[in-house]
Amino acid sequence: MDVRDIQRLLAAVGLYRGAIDGDPGPLTMAAAAVILGRHDAVPWKAWPKSRQLIAAGQAVLLVLGHEPGKIDGLMGPNTREALTEWASGPLKAAVERIVGAGYSVADAQGTYPRQESVATFYGTAGGPDCTGGIVELPIPFRLAWDLNTSITSFRCHKLVAAPMTRIFREAVSHYGADQFESLRLNIFGGCYNYRNMRGGSSLSMHAWGIAVDLDPERNQLRWGRDRASFAVGHYDAFWNIVEAAGATSLGRACNRDWMHFQFARL
Numbered sequence: 001m002d003v004r005d006i007q008r009l010l011a012a013v014g015l016y017r018g019a020i021d022g023d024p025g026p027l028t029m030a031a032a033a034v035i036l037g038r039h040d041a042v043p044w045k046a047w048p049k050s051r052q053l054i055a056a057g058q059a060v061l062l063v064l065g066h067e068p069g070k071i072d073g074l075m076g077p078n079t080r081e082a083l084t085e086w087a088s089g090p091l092k093a094a095v096e097r098i099v100g101a102g103y104s105v106a107d108a109q110g111t112y113p114r115q116e117s118v119a120t121f122y123g124t125a126g127g128p129d130c131t132g133g134i135v136e137l138p139i140p141f142r143l144a145w146d147l148n149t150s151i152t153s154f155r156c157h158k159l160v161a162a163p164m165t166r167i168f169r170e171a172v173s174h175y176g177a178d179q180f181e182s183l184r185l186n187i188f189g190g191c192y193n194y195r196n197m198r199g200g201s202s203l204s205m206h207a208w209g210i211a212v213d214l215d216p217e218r219n220q221l222r223w224g225r226d227r228a229s230f231a232v233g234h235y236d237a238f239w240n241i242v243e244a245a246g247a248t249s250l251g252r253a254c255n256r257d258w259m260h261f262q263f264a265r266l
């Protein structure tokens with residue numbers, strides 16, 4: 001596993017925001033330590049840096065739903081396969097890439113493409129642009145899968161970094177930090193993730209880094225207004241801000257997947 005792969009993996013879960021430069025500097029090692037810190041039984045501190053990095057890559061692959069096998073810092077067949085599975089998506093999508101359009105009209109008009117045209121507008125799923133933007137959060141968010149870990153930024157597609165940043169800034173200033181937190185709008189369920197749509201064979205909008213999930217536990221995929229916590233009136237202001245920025249809430253549009261909004265129309 002090349003150091004760049006490890007940096008991309010750490011970036012995909014919001015733990016690393018340095019350059020993807022293959023240089024395992026302090027930012028990379030700090031991100032590795034955060035994810036490895038979740039595995040008490042793994043004696044990673046005793047391992048050399050190169051083995052720690054592979055172990056960190058394994059820990060992220062696990063979070064992303066691939067199956068790297070034991071977190072041992074060794075490139076065994078399971079790890080190799082999980083890495084290939086994670087990394088091979090972009091190559092497949094690259095074949096279908098249609099170059100052109102989109103970029104110039106992007107953010108300024110707040111008009112985003114329909115789901116079926118995202119590859120034309122945003123480029124290759126899983127490509128470097130999909131993690132080329134940084135959303136600086138106005139208050140620390142917590143990882144939904146590890147509530148003890150706070151993040152102050154996360155990576156997204158470079159074309160949506162500005163409106164995404166604005167959404168959170170406006171929402172925090174609307175609600176105030178305390179209420180924003182008590183509404184659990186700061187529970188980060190992920191942005192960039194190279195995967196298919198749940199229960200489907202086409203790629204998820206997350207594969208372009210243009211969708212965000214918040215508080216997934218209380219807004220499960222198939223839950224409608226009767227159960228999803230984000231469907232109640234307190235959240236109207238949040239969804240108004242999301243929609244004013246040009247994004248689409250699947251909850252408001254389809255009454256499902258209330259955790260999710262995306263910069264693509266249905």
Ligand SMILES: [Zn+2]
Pocket residue numbers: 206211212213259260261
């Ligand atoms: Zn989602």
